[in-house]
Amino acid sequence: MDIEESRQKELLAAYLCVKPSVAEDLCSAEEVKRALQYAGLSPTPAFLAQHWQEDTTESVTFEHFCGLAEQLPDISIDDIEALFMKVFGTADGKVEEDDFKRLVGGDEPERELSDADLNYILQEANVVSSGSVDCSKLCKVILHTVNEMKQLSVQRLEERSHYQRINSKTFTRKKREKFANQDASSGTGQSTLDLEGWNEADLKGCFYLDKGSILAHQYSMEVSCLGPTVVRMKPKSYMKQEAGRGPVDTLSYIFRESHEGMRNYIGYTDQRDSDGSYFWRDTLKEGRYVVIPYTSGCRLRERLQESEATIELVERQSKVQLTPEFRLVLEEIFDQVDLDSNGRLSREEFNLYNWRTSGEEVQDDEWAVVQANFDVQDGELTLNGFLALHQLEAEDNGGDSEDLWVSLDAMGYNRAGRQDQAAPFTLSVFSQVCQPTLQVSGLKSGGLLLDKAVVRSIMENADPVKIKNMIDLIKYEYVGDHRASVVVQNKAHSKVTVRVDCSQSLNVITNRPSLDWTVEVAGKSAIIAHQLLPSRMGENWTVVCVESLVK
Secondary structure (H helix, E strand, C coil): CCCCHHHHHHHHHHCCCCCCCCCCCEEEEHHHHHHHCCCCCCCCCHHHHHCCCCCCCCCEEEHHHHHHHCCCCCHHHHHHHHHHHHHHHCCCCEEEHHHHHHHHHHCCCCCCCHHHHHHHHHHCCEECCCEEEEEEHHHHHHHHHHHHHHHHHHHHHHHHCCCECCCCCCCCCCCCCCCCCCCCCCCCCCECCCCCCCEEEEEEEEEEEECCCCEEEEEEEEECCCCEEEEEEEEECCCCCCCCCCCCCCCEEEEECCCCCCEEEEECEEECCCCCCCEEEEECEEEEEEEEEECCCCCCCCCCCCCCCCCCCCEECCCEEEEEHHHHHHHHHHHHHCCCCCCCCCHHHHHHHHHHHHHHCCCCHHHHHHHHHCCCCCCEEEEEHHHHHHHHHHHHCCCCCCCHHHHHHHHEEECCCECEEEEEEECCCCCCCCCCCEEEEEEEEHHHHHHHHHHHHHCCCEEEEEECCCCCCEEEEEEEEEEEEEEEECCCCCCCCEEEEECEECCCCCCCCCCEEEEECCEEEEEEEEECCCCCCCCCCCCCEEEEEEC
């Protein structure tokens, strides 16, 4: 990216920090000032008065805004030091804190920065020592903050999938994405994907509860050329759903992977299709991407008690045999672990199954034994071979089914043969211009990378609200058509404890043990307080969230 293109991207990002799209013009001198500041510029009152005349100026388009930005110089450390010298008489010395506040804040009752604002700025900048403000250090902090604001606004821009170049003066429209059939969302928050003729790649996968955490298959995705792309996640259940109870919520987060292995979050499957799947669409550049599935934990959670009903796995007649009920469960499992749906298990697929059920990798000599003694086709294990392998395990154990139950438990099955601690799904990728590729990269937790992306996606889609008027404690409450989330952000250095009570909500379930839950938020961090879903699908649901600081 050349310097001119990079600067244009920064200006677009700054504009979108003030307006939802460039389709909307800036409507006041204050909006113009804020957009220029997000671009790392410092418009003076005289500059604003020259270019926004109250009697004649009605609005400023994005193109006009870019022209104004080109008239302003970039902020440098020399500029900041010169300003400090003019206001404080020093740029590298120290100023008494009270004098600093008086000179910066002024004595006007409706001044722009209150005492609370100034206290917060000085605390966050960490420039006060023994009652004095270190001007040299503050200069560097200000320049760092200017550059950081530009980076953050650009980062936010990269997650906007559908920005448009439209404004009231030109009436021209240039969309980043041009889908053959772009269906508008209906009143239920659903749309219908029309992907006829698109190139498709899909693989199956599964979420598994594992000692308090959730594991899932993860994927490497590659697209060979620039073009419209859709990522879709669809839940799959092998058992009949209870009346009104929806399937496990099944989403995925997409990251672009650099040549150095860095992963940058770009979006998640936030739109719901009419068939119950969730999808995300954007124009992707050529390259490699990582797809990490995610479920909230509202419906996929530890069972409170074991089922009273129990199926038998082995029957002993003239010889040890697998029961018909157990064979049906094994057929379900085979279908799940046959990730590419070709009717056979490759070594990689069988290895993932073996690792899940025993914690061990399949060694070369072990795989050679499988191929030599069980039914295989093209070097891959068939369903008959898979069943025969478990038959042999039952015989070797003399009909004792305890080891077989260990495998079923690892795959999420209860004693009634129902899979209530796992959630299968299908991941599909569609490209309009090339054949995408998908590969399973592992079976593991999403870790910190996924946690940060989930929190970020919630914060970007919700308005910040101060908790109890505290400047450092902010709540982000997102409520969509099919899900809701509450994030608490702590901007201070010290940890806080916050009670987030959603017990007055109607027809909702949470990922927490209780709707009235208390979270501890470390300094300079954000945490999900609640993930919420409708308890009974098809019925009205309402989110009521009351938060309070725990002393």
